[in-house]
Amino acid sequence: MKCTIEGCPGEYEDRQIVHTVRHRGQVIVIDQVPAEVCTICGDVLLKPETVRRLEKMLQTSAKAKKTAPLFDYV
Ligand SMILES: [Zn+2]
Secondary structure, three states: OEOOOOOOOOEEEEEEEEEEEEEOOEEEEEEEEEEEEEOOOOOEEOOHHHHHHHHHHHHOOOOOOOOOOOOOOO
16 A cells, blocks of 8 residues: 655555554553554554554553553753
């Protein structure tokens, strides 16, 4: 699929990404999320069912499997 960013000639390809969301003041990191990523500009598309699944995970407050170091840039 062609990239939706104006002027970008890239195409989306299937990849697994690290998705980060802020949920109730907490930073949640979800690894291995299937997404489509533009090969040129890196624009990320999530399928509606993927978004729904992520929302469900947050609502059911699934237990984290791993922890990751979290840094603030500033
Ligand atoms: Zn692009």
